[in-house]
Amino acid sequence: MLARYRSLVIAPDRRSGLSGRWLALVLVALGVLAYWPLQHAGWIWDDNSYVTENPVLVDAEGLAKIWTPGGTPQFYPMVFMTFWCEARLYGDDFVARPFGFHLVNWALHLGSAFLLWRILTRLAVPGAWLAAAIFLVHPMQVESVAWVTERKNVLAVVLALASLRAWLAFGEAKEGERAGWYLTSLLLFALAMLSKTMVAVLAPTLIALHVWQRRKWSGRDLLAIAPFFAIGVPLGLVTAWLERDLVGASGTDFSLTLLDRVVLAPRSALWYVWTWLWPSNIAFNYERWDVSARMPAQWIPLAVVLAAAASFVILWRRGWRGPMVLAAIFVGAVFPALGFLNVYPFLFSYVADHFAYVGTIALAVSSGYVLARTAARVPRAAAIGGAALLLLTLSGLSAMQVTAYEDEEALWRRTLATNPRAWMPASNLAGKLLAKASVYGSRGHVDEAASAVIEAEHWARQATELRPAEFTPWMKLSEAHRLQGRLDEALSAVREAKRRNATMPDIHWMEGRLLQLLGRRDEAVEPMRLGATLPDLLRADLVRITSVRTRRADFARLLAELGRDKEAALAWGQVSAVDPHDPMAYADAGLARERTGEFQLAADAFKSAIAQADPGRRPGDDQLVLRIMPKLINALLSAPRSNDDRTDALDAALWLVGRVGREDPLALLFLARAEKANGIATADATFAEAAKRSADPLLPQALRDEINRFAPAFVTPDSGR
Numbered sequence: 172m173l174a175r176y177r178s179l180v181i182a183p184d185r186r187s188g189l190s191g192r193w194l195a196l197v198l199v200a201l202g203v204l205a206y207w208p209l210q211h212a213g214w215i216w217d218d219n220s221y222v223t224e225n226p227v228l229v230d231a232e233g234l235a236k237i238w239t240p241g242g243t244p245q246f247y248p249m250v251f252m253t254f255w256c257e258a259r260l261y262g263d264d265f266v267a268r269p270f271g272f273h274l275v276n277w278a279l280h281l282g283s284a285f286l287l288w289r290i291l292t293r294l295a296v297p298g299a300w301l302a303a304a305i306f307l308v309h310p311m312q313v314e315s316v317a318w319v320t321e322r323k324n325v326l327a328v329v330l331a332l333a334s335l336r337a338w339l340a341f342g343e344a345k346e347g348e349r350a351g352w353y354l355t356s357l358l359l360f361a362l363a364m365l366s367k368t369m370v371a372v373l374a375p376t377l378i379a380l381h382v383w384q385r386r387k388w389s390g391r392d393l394l395a396i397a398p399f400f401a402i403g404v405p406l407g408l409v410t411a412w413l414e415r416d417l418v419g420a421s422g423t424d425f426s427l428t429l430l431d432r433v434v435l436a437p438r439s440a441l442w443y444v445w446t447w448l449w450p451s452n453i454a455f456n457y458e459r460w461d462v463s464a465r466m467p468a469q470w471i472p473l474a475v476v477l478a479a480a481a482s483f484v485i486l487w488r489r490g491w492r493g494p495m496v497l498a499a500i501f502v503g504a505v506f507p508a509l510g511f512l513n514v515y516p517f518l519f520s521y522v523a524d525h526f527a528y529v530g531t532i533a534l535a536v537s538s539g540y541v542l543a544r545t546a547a548r549v550p551r552a553a554a555i556g557g558a559a560l561l562l563l564t565l566s567g568l569s570a571m572q573v574t575a576y577e578d579e580e581a582l583w584r585r586t587l588a589t590n591p592r593a594w595m596p597a598s599n600l601a602g603k604l605l606a607k608a609s610v611y612g613s614r615g616h617v618d619e620a621a622s623a624v625i626e627a628e629h630w631a632r633q634a635t636e637l638r639p640a641e642f643t644p645w646m647k648l649s650e651a652h653r654l655q656g657r658l659d660e661a662l663s664a665v666r667e668a669k670r671r672n673a674t675m676p677d678i679h680w681m682e683g684r685l686l687q688l689l690g691r692r693d694e695a696v697e698p699m700r701l702g703a704t705l706p707d708l709l710r711a712d713l714v715r716i717t718s719v720r721t722r723r724a725d726f727a728r729l730l731a732e733l734g735r736d737k738e739a740a741l742a743w744g745q746v747s748a749v750d751p752h753d754p755m756a757y758a759d760a761g762l763a764r765e766r767t768g769e770f771q772l773a774a775d776a777f778k779s780a781i782a783q784a785d786p787g788r789r790p791g792d793d794q795l796v797l798r799i800m801p802k803l804i805n806a807l808l809s810a811p812r813s814n815d816d817r818t819d820a821l822d823a824a825l826w827l828v829g830r831v832g833r834e835d836p837l838a839l840l841f842l843a844r845a846e847k848a849n850g851i852a853t854a855d856a857t858f859a860e861a862a863k864r865s866a867d868p869l870l871p872q873a874l875r876d877e878i879n880r881f882a883p884a885f886v887t888p889d890s891g892r
Contacts, residue, residue, distance in 0.1 A: 194300050195285070198307060201562055202281045205308040205569040209273045209317060212576040214266075216599065217320045220244050223266045227251060228258040246413055249330075249366040250322050272319045279325035280316045281307065286332035287532060291539070293339055294380075301558060302539025308566040310450045311531060314524040317576040318455075323367040324528040330363035331370040331529075338377060341395075353395065361402050368410040369529045371403035372503040383496045411512055425513040430464035435521060436509035437472040438462075443505060443527040447534045450565075453572055454589040455582055456596050457520045459638070462510075493540070497533045504530035519595040579603055587630075594637035594644065601631035601647040608654060624654045635667075642672040649681060658689050676705040680722040683729070692733060699726040703745065720750045731763060739763040740772070747779075754783040758799050765806060774806035774816070800827045804841045808848055821845040836864040840878055847884060858885040 214223055227233035227243055228251075236242030237251045257272060258265045265271075284307035291299035306312070315324040334356045341352035363370045377396050381388070427435065438460070446452070463469060483495040508514060508526035516523055542561075546554035575585035583600035586593060604627035611620035628651035634644030645668035652661035662685045669678045680702030686695035703726035707719065727742035743760035750756060761776030777799050784796050800823055807820035824845040828838045839861035846854035862882070865875050 194288075198284060198288070198300075198304060199281065201304055201308050201566055202277065202284070204563075205566040206277050206313075206316060206573055208570055208573040209277060209576075210270055212273050212317055212573065213269050213578045215318060215320075215576060215579045215582050217244075218269075218318075221251075221320045221322075222254055222258075222272065225251075225254070228255055228265075240409065240413060245323070246409060247323050247327075247366055249362055250326055253322060253326065269319065272322075273317065276316050276319065276322055276325050279322075279329045280312065283325065283329045283332055286329065286336055287535070290332065290336055290339065291536065293336075296536065296540060298539030298541075298543030300539075301542055302535045304562050305538050305565065306531060306535035308562060308569050309447065309531065309535070310453045310565065310568040310572050311447060311524045311527065313453070313569050313572040313576075314455060315528045317573050318525070321525050321528075324369075324525055327363045327367035327370045328529060328532070330359050330366060331373050332532075334359035334363060334373060335376070357398055357402070360399055364402055364406045368403070368407045369504065369507055371407045372500060372506075372529060374399035374403045375503050376500050379496045379499055383492050385492075407507075411507075424518050427462060427510065428464065431462050432510045434464050434469045434473060435460075435462045436511060437476040438469070439509050439522050440502065440505060441472050441475060442522050443530060444534065446524075447527075447531065447538075450568060452589060453524065453568070454593070455524075455575065455586045456593045457522050457590055458592040459520045459594065462521070494537075497537050501530045501533035504533065520593065580607075592637060594634045594641065597630045597637065598634040598641070598644040598647055601627040601629075601634065601644070601651065604630065605647065605650055605654070621655075624651055627651045628655070640671060642668040642675065642678065645671065646678060646681065649685075653685065653688075658685055661685055662689070674705065676702045676707060676722055677718065678702075679705065680725065684725065687729065692729065695729060696733070699729050702726065703742065716749055720746055720753070720756075723749065724756070727759065727763075731759070736763040736766045740767070740769075740776075743776075752783050754780040754795055754799075757783060758795065758802075761799070761802060761806070765802065770806040770810035771812055774803060777803035777806060797827075797830065801837065801841055804845060808844050811848065817845070817848045821849050821851075833860070834864065836861045836870070836878065837874060839864065840881065843885065844881060855886045858882075859887045862887065 219225075221244060222228065225243070227236045230236065233255060237255060238248045240246045243251050253275065254272075257275065261268045261271055284303045287306055288300050288303035291302055296302070315321040337352050337356035337359060341349055341356055344352050360370075360373055363373070374396065377399060381392065381396075386392075479498070483498055486492075487495045502509075505527050508523075510517075510521060516526075542558070546558070549557075575582050580600065580603045583596040583603065586596040587600065590596075604623045608620040608623035608627065611617075611623060628648065631644050631647035631651055634641070635648060638644065645664050649661045649664035649668065652658070652664055662682065665678060665681045665685060668675075669682060672678065679698040683695040683697075683699035683702055686692070686698065699722075702722040723742060723746045727739050727746060730736075730739035730742055740760050740763035743756050743763060746756040747753065747760070757776045757780035761773045761780060764770070764773035764776055780799050781796055781803065784793075784799075804820050804823045804827070807816045807823070811817050811820075821842075824838070824842040828835070828842050831838050833839060839857055843854050843858035843861055846857055858878075858881070862878050865878050
């Protein structure tokens with residue numbers, strides 16, 4: 172019995188259908204065990220720009236944007252197509268159903284494990300099932316599976332492995348069936364590349380497999396492989412361009428010298444190998460290394476890699492081609508993340524588990540092969556027990572790691588517990604705590620809010636100490652000081668942020684806001700202006716329209732407070748440019764124009780405000796229209812351009828009286844003025860009614876003064892005597 176189960180785990184008999192079914196069930200069980208906590212996982216970092224706040228998932232033109240470079244955070248249309256389909260499957264509340272997205276990631280990862288198993292079995296690689304099982308449950312895979320944003324990895328790999336499986340079938344098929352298998356393989360590879368271009372390694376892998384199988388080359392072989400390169404190379408270059416120019420992987424944080432990159436690449440590669448062999452420090456984010464080719468110790472990884480390469484060459488010459496082939500596939504798979512090409516996450520760390528997801532296939536195959544060869548030299552019971560212990564241990568470690576993905580705060584806390592010297596989680600945790608403090612404050616939970624702010628200050632200060640050259644932790648520290656009423660310290664911290672990055676509009680806006688709070692409004696104008704006018708240089712998917720609107724609106728309000736109404740009106744126009752459907756921006760622009768006596772422009776602004784108001788969708792807009800309508804009537808009557816303006820004023824006044832009733836003397840005054848302007852005989856009577864109703868001593872004197880101001884234009888019973 173032990174002999175039978177040992178063969179199933181280490182080298183299953185392909186002729187036994189029962190064995191295959193049992194092994195498949197065990198593989199599923201391991202996948203469930205490792206990822207069972209996914210049922211509690213939520214949305215984390217970047218999931219907002221990819222899913223929860225991604226307009227392409229709900230816009231009518233979303234499908235077109237998905238297939239347009241720059242329309243999504245990264246040009247991986249197959250990934251966003253899956254999100255688009257899920258959003259429609261789950262309905263309008265898809266944001267409240269993260270488990271469905273996590274479940275798809277898990278299913279794709281499980282599918283990759285099955286495909287890997289069948290491919291290795293077809294290639295007669297010892298330990299095929301064990302390699303697939305290790306690939307499935309290794310803790311390094313958790314980041315790609317439990318992070319919805321990394322649908323890129325799991326989708327691309329399952330498609331790439333399906334392409335490889337079709338390629339093998341193409342090589343074994345009869346002449347009449349070969350074309351179908353070949354086109355299937357090529358199509359699947361193209362779809363994989365449109366999911367994540369790191370799977371471009373499949374093209375050279377086909378060459379590596381050809382060499383490993385000791386097959387002779389022919390022109391037909393080269394012609395069959397060439398289209399894979401024709402697809403892979405251009406799409407890879409497009410990704411590199413988008414990463415640099417649209418995503419934002421450029422600037423001083425990415426300015427390593429060539430020698431720096433030479434020492435970084437082997438260090439990163441060896442780090443992935445070591446983490447695979449000893450996964451004791453798995454985290455979402457790792458410490459960002461200080462890379463310098465001037466330090467002799469940093470050349471040691473290169474020496475180790477060169478020694479390993481030399482040993483692989485020796486093994487090759489002795490007929491063992493597998494190690495060299497697997498090493499080449501691994502390096503090819505992780506090459507885009509070794510430092511020779513800039514990718515945005517290098518801002519936080521030069522290594523990440525999801526960078527190596529494709530490369531772990533080679534590591535898993537190596538592990539399965541070595542363990543299978545080792546098992547052949549030990550007692551059968553020990554082989555079965557050792558394999559079971561290994562897989563259960565890895566599954567348990569993965570399950571523990573999955574629990575960190577419950578929400579973003581939990582993720583950053585777990586990451587800091589594992590890697591306390593990672594600056595980005597400390598900064599992000601400070602940001603989450605500041606947001607939590609705001610929520611507590613809005614609910615009247617003063618003590619909880621104060622506690623969250625104090626902890627936020629701690630993490631923000633730690634981030635500034637770990638990476639003083641980065642501006643974002645200084646911004647978080649400034650906000651923590653502000654919320655504690657320490658405005659001078661807050662101003663000092665935000666100016667530290669500005670010294671590190673003077674191109675960020677948010678930093679200038681924060682400085683201006685603090686100067687306002689300190690009563691230094693004149694000094695606040697310039698930083699507020701920069702906050703309102705500087706372009707956002709962050710990744711396009713991180714720029715929030717609400718943030719841009721806030722900065723511009725605050726600048727406009729400051730100008731209005733200082734009595735600079737003409738400038739304020741122009742500033743409100745800039746608010747409308749980013750948020751054309753907000754009636755308040757038009758209304759405030761109209762008020763500024765009214766104060767400067769530009770009544771025609773004021774009337775146009777008030778009309779736009781009323782046109783954008785939507786009481787059915789935003790109940791507050793109903794009161795806004797009631798407040799704006801008198802302003803519109805006054806502006807139309809103060810400087811009418813044509814009879815149309817007088818007619819519009821009359822229509823507006825009739826609407827206003829119809830809405831508030833004839834008991835309102837101010838509404839009657841506006842109606843009387845509009846009737847007089849249009850030559851309507853009832854104007855004098857309407858004004859008399861307004862004057863009579865304003866006599867109520869409970870009404871403000873200002874109302875009677877306003878009516879008296881217009882009295883000379885009307886004939887009333889008193890004036891006729």
